Amino acid sequence: MKNILLLFVLFVTSQIFAQEENQQENQQENNKVYSFVQTKAQPKEGIHQFMNNFINAFSLNGLPISNLFELKVKLRFIVEKDGSFSDIKIVSEDCVGAGEEAIRVLKTMPAWKPATHNGKMVRSAFTLPMKIRVDEDDKKLRETQEKSLNEIEEKNETISETYLKSLDNFLINTDLFEFKCNCIFVKKDNKKDLYYESQDESAYYQISVEKKDAKEAEQTIKDVKINMINQGFIVSEIQLSESKAVELTIYTRSYRPFSKSKMIVLYKEGYFIGIVISSEDPKIADAVTEHFKQTFKLKL
Structure with a gap:
């Protein structure tokens, strides 16, 4: 069985811009989707456990990966005030079907802690680029994951x-x-x-x-x-x-x-x-x- 390594890069930085709305815009404020928040949404179980759960649930069955070492998928979605996911979209995928599989897995994940801004829970947007590496080696997933993360941390490329x-x-x-x-x-x-x-x-x-x-x-x-x-x-x-x-x-x-x-x-x-x-x-x-x-x- 092939092991899968999922590398998450969360393109969401802290939103710290103060935003004030008048009373006529309260409804619009309630429905607003924030890209940057003071406290970002996050998995209740922690990001590393979320990654492990996602990896275990992601299936390569039926995907045309015979000649692939890795495939890339990028999703955009909204984390609602109750922590559920909505408006999940595929931004890009290297392998046909990989995006749909990523959406399927995300929909099975537990609700997150919602983002907060100015002391209130708010809807927040995420762009989630992912690299899914297909590893023929029969090593344990945790060992493979740790090795790849270390390689990324030690990467020292210059800008051409x-x-x-x-x-x-x-x-x-x-x-x-x-x-x-x-x-x-x-x-x-x-x-x-x-x-x-x-x-x-x-x-x-x-x-x-x-x-x-x-x-x-x-x-x-x-x-x-x-x-x-x-x-x-x-x-x-x-x-x-x-x-x-x-x-x-x-x-x-x-x-x-x-x-x-x-x-x-x-x-x-x-x-x-x-x-x-x-x-x-x-x-x-x-x-x-x-x-x-x-x-x-x-x-x-």
């Missing part, structure tokens, strides 16, 4: 010049800002959140633009800094598009393999801007963020 040059391939141009990347537009949420994904799916961008008064924005940035410092993340002052900004470096170490996100927040001309750039590979996260900071221009 070709990749760096590719970051100039496209100019993203909106009414409020522009920047260069090798990415494409994915979607727009709530008229203020824009999502982009690199063509090779190695990096992800979210840019939020929201009108705020200066006092509110100043408090939001202050809360962001305190929140991240208390969690042990790196906080630094930078310049972005000739404006003062705060950069936060986030390692999602509670989920392996490690992923890294860079978050940048700033306020200019009545607008609060929040930017998140994430990657499974910390070196890519760093390279993409540095390039972004060089090419990003506000039009305010």
